[in-house]
Amino acid sequence: MPDVAVVGAGPNGLAAAVIMARAGLSVHVYEAAPTPGGGLRTLELIEPGHVYDVCSAVHPMVLASPFFRQFELARRIRLEIPDISYGSPLDGGRAALAYRSLDRTADGLGRDGGAYRRLMAPLVRRVEGITALTLNQLLRIPDDPLAAAVFGFRTLEQGSPLWGLRFREELAPALLTGAAAHAVSPLPALAAAGAGLMLGTLGHVGGWPIPVGGSAAIAAAMVADIRAHGGVVETGTRIGSLAELPPVRATLLDVAPPGLLRLAAGQLPSRYRRTLESYRFGNAACKVDFILSGPVPWTAPELADAGTVHVGGTRAETAEAEHLVATGRHPERPYVLVSQPSRFDAGRAPSGRHILWSYCHVPAGSTVDMGEAVIAQLERFAPGFRDMVVSFKVTTAAGLAEYNENYVGGDFSAGLMDLRGILQRPVLSPVPWRTPVPGVYLCSSSTPPGPGVTGMPGLHAAKYALKDIFGLPLPGLGWQA
Known part of the structure; x- marks a missing residue:
């Protein structure tokens, strides 16, 4: 036994x-x-030779997790780490880009570059203490009280109506909101702000890895x-x-x-x-996976080098989409998380083809097919995208719940x-x-x-x-x- x-x-x-x-x-x-x-x-998508991830595709936490660090995951498998961890497109061909370099990121954020650097630099410097705080037992004295205080004050700011006080333009707020919206929550909110700041910090430290294969x-x-x-x-x-x-x-x-x-x-x-x-379980996701005839034709071409793209528009637009989901509605312009792993791992698709992984947020238990809404959002920031779609597969929130018992109502956060x-x-x-x-x-x-x-x-x-x-x-x- x-x-x-x-x-x-x-x-x-x-x-x-x-x-x-x-x-x-x-x-x-x-x-x-x-x-x-x-x-x-990881399975084949619709056609042989096209390989997609059923659930998670990009892994911001694996290089920071004490378990995977001790397990030495990076020595066991190959991880591709894009130089641009994530980005957020805006209308007019603009995009906010989170490079692994904090300074390079700030340099691209216009008048708000200095404010963004002042927000994130103390978190980057104290990433070990913040990781220890967020990945261990919360009901205990922090290993690094100063790191906890720095993280806490910034979470209070970005998780409250004060979240825009330090910014004057749209790029930096869109970048921060794209990361915070991973939490599937009305915005601003404390938990979402903490998650977004943690993810953003890791984007400037080790990057957001994509596993080869x-x-x-x-x-x-x-x-x-x-x-x-x-x-x-x-x-x-x-x-x-x-x-x-x-x-x-x-x-x-x-x-x-x-x-x-x-x-x-x-x-x-x-x-x-x-x-x-x-x-209590939260709201859910509708997943839309694509086979494309080429790379996504982003209006902001730098987004092609981003491992993850948060497609939602401005901070206000993303917050509105998340508010609609929280009230049980399906946004016409949803917040969409997008990754094109075949840009970094050629083995995901045959020559001349690409895989695009995406999902948007929807109310718990939803049976609504959001494929057209996702395509429209991508077409907004990548004109011609629709013409590149060879085929696609939609998994509704109800389908995610059926796939995995832990995803009650399609809540992949359990x-x-x-x-x-x-x-x-x-x-x-x-x-x-x-x-x-x-x-x-x-x-x-x-x-x-x-x-x-x-x-x-x-x-x-x-x-x-x-x-x-x-x-x-x-x-x-x-x-x-």
């Missing part, structure tokens, strides 16, 4: 399994889908490490309840709160169960990303990864630090399981030849 069972082979379940196997324990991972990865799956390369590296240390990864096996698992000493669940309620039915104290039942949703994830506790069921730990994105491919929910859950049950410390995770 294994020592440890892991249910769910998303990035956090795999991270937990890596740690437990590295600690010398026998580990068995159970995944309902035919392949491991969760949000790290697709995001599945990250999952494959973790699966290979689990198996190299004696673990088993079993796919096509859906666990209906904890009773179906062998009598292991520790169980780690990469599931959202509804999944925990299903698996542990009858075993949870009533108060904890009610808290899980009241857990929980509402407001201030309460960050602190109470899924319960308000110094150790939210522990559940009341002895030996059972939650390690999904519904636990801190939340969404993003970081592996950190898995690391935290595994750390406590090792300590509580096996009396073991965290093992080393370094790459081995």
Whole structure:
């Protein structure tokens, strides 16, 4: 019998399994889908030879995550890091560009360049302390109190009606808002501002990497490490309840709160169960993936070198689109996240073709096909785009929920990303990864630090399981030849 069972082979379940196997324990991972990865799956799109990422495509957090840094991911797979981390197009052929160089970024922002530099430079200088704050337990004394204060004051500014006071033009606010809107939240908001500032800081430090071969390369590296240390990864096996698992000493669940309620039915104290039942999910995404006959013809040609493009227009336009989603409506001009990975990884498409990955925000549970709205937004900033579309595939929010149980209503963040949703994830506790069921730990994105491919929910859950049950410390995770 294994020592440890892991249910769910998303990035956090795999991270937990890596740690437990590295600690010398026998580990068995159970995944309902035919392949491991969760949000790290890469498949062919419509035609043979055209490879797209089903969920995440660009990974701002992997170079900053303590788990992936210890795991030495950059030595295990090839990561392409564009010199322009992200950009935001505006009408008239203008674009705000976030280079890895903060100075070069500021130089391109006109009269607001100095203000942007003053906003971001202290965050860039204290990135280690800010990463420690945002990727670990929030209910504790910060490792670097000054970094926490610097980050906190800037979050208060950019998350409140004061967010425009330091700026005079449109480029810098559009750049900041494009990153903040990742949080699928009305703007301005504290949680969205914190997320945007963190993402922006990483864009100026290590960049936003794109895995060569697709995001599945990250999952494959973790699966290979689990198996190299004696673990088993079993796919096509859906666990209906904890009773179906062998009598292991520790169980780690990469599931959202509804999944925990299903698996542990009858075993949870009533108060904890009610808290899980009241857990709040956020709004969702409609994903639109394209095969193109060439690169996107951006009016601002520099955007071709950006790994990610936030297509929403001005700060006010993006905020209006997110407000409409928050009130249950579908924007005619949605905020669209776009990446063309075939610009940096030629193996994603045959010669002369390109892959374009995109999604826009929609209300939870939406069945609306946003393909035409996304095409219209892209045509607005890249005239001629429509004529380059060979074919495309739309996955509605309801389709995302069907694809992955953790994406309730199409919420790929596995929980509402407001201030309460960050602190109470899924319960308000110094150790939210522990559940009341002895030996059972939650390690999904519904636990801190939340969404993003970081592996950190898995690391935290595994750390406590090792300590509580096996009396073991965290093992080393370094790459081995």
